[in-house]
Amino acid sequence: xxxxxxxSRFRANPALGRLHALRFTFYVxxxxxxxxxxQSVQPxxxxxHTLRAxxxxxxxxxxxxxxxVVQVFPWREIEPTQNQFHWEVPDRVVxxxxxxxxxxxxxxxxxxxxVSSVDLALNAPPEKLEDYHDFVQRVAxxxxxxxxxxxxxxxxxxxxxxxxxxxxxxxxxxxLRVGYQAVKAGDxxxxxxxxxxxxxxxNDTQAVDDRPFLQAMYRAGAGAYFDILGAHPYSFGQAPxxxxxxxxxxxxxxxxxxxxxxxxxGDRHKPVWxxxxxxxxxPPPDQADIGVSQEQQATYLVEALELIRHEWPWVELVTVWxxxxxxxxxxxxxxxxxxxxxxxxxxxxxxxxxxxxxxERGALTAEIKQHNPVSILASxxxxxxxxxxxxxxxxxxxxxxxxxxxxxxxxxxxxxxxxDWVLLLELMQQNEVGARVAVNGVPLSPNLxxxxxxxxxxxxxxxxxxxxxxxxxxxxxxxxxxxxxDVQHDEFVxxxxxxxxxxxxxx
Numbered sequence: 358x359x360x361x362x363x364x365s366r367f368r369a370n371p372a373l374g375r376l377h378a379l380r381f382t383f384y385v386x387x388x389x390x391x392x393x394x395x396q397s398v399q400p401x402x403x404x405x406h407t408l409r410a411x412x413x414x415x416x417x418x419x420x421x422x423x424x425x426v427v428q429v430f431p432w433r434e435i436e437p438t439q440n441q442f443h444w445e446v447p448d449r450v451v452x453x454x455x456x457x458x459x460x461x462x463x464x465x466x467x468x469x470x471x472v473s474s475v476d477l478a479l480n481a482p483p484e485k486l487e488d489y490h491d492f493v494q495r496v497a498x499x500x501x502x503x504x505x506x507x508x509x510x511x512x513x514x515x516x517x518x519x520x521x522x523x524x525x526x527x528x529x530x531x532x533l534r535v536g537y538q539a540v541k542a543g544d545x546x547x548x549x550x551x552x553x554x555x556x557x558x559x560n561d562t563q564a565v566d567d568r569p570f571l572q573a574m575y576r577a578g579a580g581a582y583f584d585i586l587g588a589h590p591y592s593f594g595q596a597p598x599x600x601x602x603x604x605x606x607x608x609x610x611x612x613x614x615x616x617x618x619x620x621x622x623g624d625r626h627k628p629v630w631x632x633x634x635x636x637x638x639x640p641p642p643d644q645a646d647i648g649v650s651q652e653q654q655a656t657y658l659v660e661a662l663e664l665i666r667h668e669w670p671w672v673e674l675v676t677v678w679x680x681x682x683x684x685x686x687x688x689x690x691x692x693x694x695x696x697x698x699x700x701x702x703x704x705x706x707x708x709x710x711x712x713x714x715x716x717e718r719g720a721l722t723a724e725i726k727q728h729n730p731v732s733i734l735a736s737x738x739x740x741x742x743x744x745x746x747x748x749x750x751x752x753x754x755x756x757x758x759x760x761x762x763x764x765x766x767x768x769x770x771x772x773x774x775x776x777d778w779v780l781l782l783e784l785m786q787q788n789e790v791g792a793r794v795a796v797n798g799v800p801l802s803p804n805l806x807x808x809x810x811x812x813x814x815x816x817x818x819x820x821x822x823x824x825x826x827x828x829x830x831x832x833x834x835x836x837x838x839x840x841x842x843d844v845q846h847d848e849f850v851x852x853x854x855x856x857x858x859x860x861x862x863x864x
Contacts, residue, residue, distance in 0.1 A: 401666060402673060403712060404462065405680035406633060408689065410450045412767060412830040413699060414680050415457045421694070421705060422712040425460040425505070427632055427676050432492055433469035433477065439488075441753065442495070444738040449767050451503055452732070456769040456829070462550070462632070462674075463500075464508040465493055465536065466518075473520065480511065481520030482532055489532065490539045497543025506548035508587055508632060509536035512555040514570040516563045524565045526573035530582070533574075537582040551579065553587035553632045554615075556607035567607075568614055575622040585673075586619060588612050589633040594647040597661040606647070609661060616671060628673040634661060635678040639691030648691070655707035662711055677708065730781070733768045733833050734859035740764045742837040743787075743853030750785070750812055752855055760851045765834045768861065773826035779862045780819045780833075785812065786854035791838030796825045798834070805835075805854065814857075821861065833859065 404425035405418045418426055430447050437443065447463075454461040468481045472488045475481035483489045497507065512518045513529040529552075537549045551574075554567035592599060592609040599608045616629060636657050640648040649657065658677065665672050682699040683690025690697075694705035701709075734740060739752040744760030746753065755761040784805060786792065792805040801819040808815060840852050 401675065402460075404632075404674055404676035405694070406676050406678045408679055408681035410453065412453060414682075415453045415459065417695070417701065417705075418459060418680055419457040421680075421701075421709045423459065423677075423680075425462055425674065425676075426454055427462045427464065427508075429464045429467065429511075430496060431467040432465065432472075432489075433467050435496070436492055437469050437471075437757065438753065439471050442737070444499070444735055445740065445764075445766060447496075447500075448732070448735055448738065451500055452769055453767070453830075455503065456771070460505040461503070462506045462508065462630075462676075463496070463504050464511060464552075464632075465496060466510045466552075475520040479521050480518045482510075482528065486532065486535045490535045493536050493539035494543040497540045497547055499543075501544040502546065504544070504547060506550050506585065506630075507536070507540050508550040508552060509533050509540075509583070510552040512589065513552055514554045514557065514565045514567055518555075523562045524570065526565070526570050526579075527577045530574050530577035530579040533579055534582045548584045549582070550585045550587045550630055550632065551583035553589035555589055556591055556611050558604065558607060567611070568618065571615055571618050575618070580622055580624055583627075585628055585630050586615070586624070587632045588615060588629050590631060591634070592636075593644075594636065594649055597657055597664050609664070612672075613669070616669075629669075629671055630674040630676070631665070631672060632674075632676050633678040634658075634676060635692040637691035639683075641688055651703055655704040658704055658708055659711040662708075680705075727771050730860035730862040731768055731770055732860050733766050734782075734857060736783075736858040739855055739857040740835065741853065741855040742792075742835060742851075744851040745853045747853060751853070761837075762851065763834055763836045765832050766859070767830055767832050769829060770826050770831055770861070772828060773823050774863065775823060776863070777823050778821040778826065779864050780821050780859070781862055782817050782859040783814045783857050784808070784817050784854060785814050785856075787852055789838055789840050789852035792852060792854050793836050793838075794819065795834045795836070796821055797827065797831055799825050 402425055403423050404427050405421070405423045406427040407414045410426060410428045415426065428450055435443055435447060451461060466480055468475070468483055470477060472483035472485065473481040493507070510518070510529065510532060514524045516522060516524060519525065533551055540547050540549050554570055555564065556567055557564045558566055560566050590609050590612040593606040595606055595608055597609040599610070601608055612629070619625065619627060636649045636654045637647060638649060638651050638654050662675065665675055677694060678692050679689055680694050682695050683693050683697050694702055694708065696702050740755050741752040742755060742761045742764060755764055780794070780801065786805065786808040788808060788810060790804065790807050793800050794805060795801065801821065806815065806817065835856060837854060838852050840850050
């Protein structure tokens with residue numbers, strides 16, 4: 358009844374009906390705009406690019422109010438030999454990022470020798486794309502739900518990142534397709550980031566201008582194979598607000614030109630992630646003109662952050678290259694937010710102040726969960742110490758070093774509690790007494806047991822007094838021992854043993 362009476366009023370008064378319709382349309386438009394704005398404008402995420410993420414760099418990233426860490430998982434280190442995977446380091450990085458409440462974005466490149474004849478000094482695409490697909494899918498599957506995004510390759514518009522060959526946008530698009538499909542197969546929720554292109558004005562065998570390179574990628578169908586466009590808006594000594602590029606140095610604002618290309622190809626809805634950005638205070642001798650002072654480095658980083666915040670709402674993540682301790686002769690050391698002692702530089706402090714406090718650390722700490730057991734070395738990650746290259750089921754010597762005398766693995770215990778723990782591990786050992794395991798530098802008693810030569814895995818238990826553990830980061834170290842010389846040798850050799858499935862259990 359009420360509905361019929363309401364409708365009849367508008368039939369009797371058409372003007373009133375039109376006014377109501379206009380009001381309704383206006384309200385719908387306002388609601389749509391509000392919803393659209395809320396969906397498209399995301400808080401700017403801040404990332405630090407680490408070269409070798411360790412506990413110190415992760416703690417410094419958290420203290421500087423970064424919410425994300427970008428880290429390379431080198432293919433050549435994880436799978437140096439086909440189908441032999443070394444997960445110890447990436448497992449530790451993932452666990453560390455989780456402990457500090459940091460999202461992790463991982464770049465997957467740096468070919469192993471078995472996939473390409475190109476020297477390892479270069480970064481070369483694999484000769485068989487299915488090898489890259491297998492590697493990427495394995496990584497994404499292993500860390501499903503734990504890694505936010507994967508970057509497929511690095512600066513493919515440079516010959517040095519493309520096996521020394523002339524950069525090829527069509528061939529890179531094919532690699533991107535393979536990487537995208539592998540990530541989605543391993544972790545459908547993970548995001549795929551197209552490799553950041555190097556800003557360059559060159560067009561020759563060594564480098565291709567990033568703008569036509571991106572155009573060619575789109576023509577080859579790349580738009581279907583990434584969720585986010587990566588970017589490296591280096592400006593090589595120029596201030597972020599430099600109005601335009603000079604002949605040798607692209608300007609920071611070059612990124613807006615790449616954005617226009619995205620929009621022209623229907624990718625307005627996709628964000629851009631700056632996966633590298635920075636200025637160097639210690640350039641190579643042949644690039645002295647790109648160097649800046651320590652004061653300029655700090656100022657430019659802050660100015661770049663403000664420019665992004667106010668002018669580029671389509672940038673959802675900005676990454677400072679880099680947060681790693683510089684080493685002598687390190688070509689990347691001059692970009693670092695740390696000095697040579699590993700302490701924060703003035704640029705680190707300036708960035709920290711510009712960002713402001715973003716996360717309540719008390720609330721963050723409360724979210725850290727105590728895992729039981731605490732994994733130190735996974736069941737599919739084997740470490741072999743000694744000096745002999747033995748046949749399967751023996752694993753290659755750790756890191757390919759001969760001899761390999763010790764291995765240290767980091768692990769996190771948010772709250773050791775008040776009662777003792779138990780260390781469990783699987784051991785395969787030749788036949789010698791003296792090999793040992795230590796927690797935070799203190800050997801556990803007794804030493805690792807003597808075994809026969811049957812190549813069997815033995816489960817070992819050792820008590821770990823709670824007094825040896827500390828809240829947060831801890832270390833466990835295995836050390837091999839020297840064998841007495843036998844009748845065939847006059848020199849001492851090292852005993853071989855290998856371990857896997859190492860975990861700390863609260864019983």
